Amino acid sequence: MTEIAFIGLGHMGLPMAKNLLKVGHSVKGYDLVPEAMRAFVEVGGVSGQDIPSTVKGADVVITMLPEGKHVKAAYEGPNGIFGHTTPDALIAECSTIDMETSRYIHKEAEKRSLRLIDAPVSGGVAGAEAATLTFMIGGEEEHFKALHPFLEMMGKTIIYCGGPGLGQAAKICNNLVLGITMIGVSEAFNLSEKLELDKHKFFEVASQSSAQCWSISKYCPVPGPVPTSPANRDYAAGFTAAMMTKDLKLAAQASQMTNVSSPLGEEALALYTLFCNNGGQRLDFSGIIQFLKGQ
Numbered sequence: 001m002t003e004i005a006f007i008g009l010g011h012m013g014l015p016m017a018k019n020l021l022k023v024g025h026s027v028k029g030y031d032l033v034p035e036a037m038r039a040f041v042e043v044g045g046v047s048g049q050d051i052p053s054t055v056k057g058a059d060v061v062i063t064m065l066p067e068g069k070h071v072k073a074a075y076e077g078p079n080g081i082f083g084h085t086t087p088d089a090l091i092a093e094c095s096t097i098d099m100e101t102s103r104y105i106h107k108e109a110e111k112r113s114l115r116l117i118d119a120p121v122s123g124g125v126a127g128a129e130a131a132t133l134t135f136m137i138g139g140e141e142e143h144f145k146a147l148h149p150f151l152e153m154m155g156k157t158i159i160y161c162g163g164p165g166l167g168q169a170a171k172i173c174n175n176l177v178l179g180i181t182m183i184g185v186s187e188a189f190n191l192s193e194k195l196e197l198d199k200h201k202f203f204e205v206a207s208q209s210s211a212q213c214w215s216i217s218k219y220c221p222v223p224g225p226v227p228t229s230p231a232n233r234d235y236a237a238g239f240t241a242a243m244m245t246k247d248l249k250l251a252a253q254a255s256q257m258t259n260v261s262s263p264l265g266e267e268a269l270a271l272y273t274l275f276c277n278n279g280g281q282r283l284d285f286s287g288i289i290q291f292l293k294g295q
Helices: 013-022 034-042 051-055 068-075 099-111 124-130 141-152 166-194 199-206 241-258 263-280 285-292
Strands: 003-007 026-030 060-063 090-093 115-118 133-138 155-162
Touching: 003 013, 003 051, 013 026, 013 034, 013 124, 026 034, 026 051, 060 068, 060 141, 068 099, 090 099, 090 141, 099 115, 099 166, 099 241, 115 141, 115 166, 124 133, 133 141, 133 166, 141 155, 155 166, 166 199, 166 241, 166 263, 166 285, 241 263, 241 285, 263 285
Parallel strands: 003 026, 003 060, 060 090, 090 115, 133 155
Antiparallel strands: 115 133
């Protein structure tokens, strides 16, 4: 039985930690939110009092936190992971954060001879619960191979993308596509409705022709065609609009840093920002179809 420390037990972290518990590992967790800690203990997790007590003696440390500033705070300082984890521990940083912070954390880990990978995920809460996440990995390949068995317990597709920070690069670029395509799909369904084309017929055509994409076939933004999509649950979030906005901001930062033109990414960020500012931040990002209708 492996001793695992899990820092960050929110919407994604909690189901990921639960899947590690299901296969028999001992998982000690920590989160600043008391409700998250209670939910973790209820499913068999061991409660840590703080980061030092949680990571002490752990064979594997996993972090799943909202933003780069939270990651830096969790890893650095007198009470951070770097100061209290064992030298031979394996560390998977699974948050989706900016490239600068990711590469900084890698460098700090390397200074301490710690084995760390960046391993952001795709698949949302449903994927976390079903252990079908996609992991995008950056870091030393030998560190990735050592952590691979633990990632398999939480995900279905695990892809090594290259050196430090390149898992984050893959995630940022992937969600840039996702944010843009969801807006395009939403516009098309709204137009088809006004043209009096049945949504099921349009779905049948689009899902099997040149318009086919994940935003149609797996996550359709209108109720009915894909029964598992959030559209059938009043857009209860699998991946919130606020999180999509955050990821599009990361893509915009990366585009500016590399001097890459991204007009559609900029427009997608502007639209999701408006959606969030008008009450959509906690809804699923596919709920932007309603915002585009003026609702």
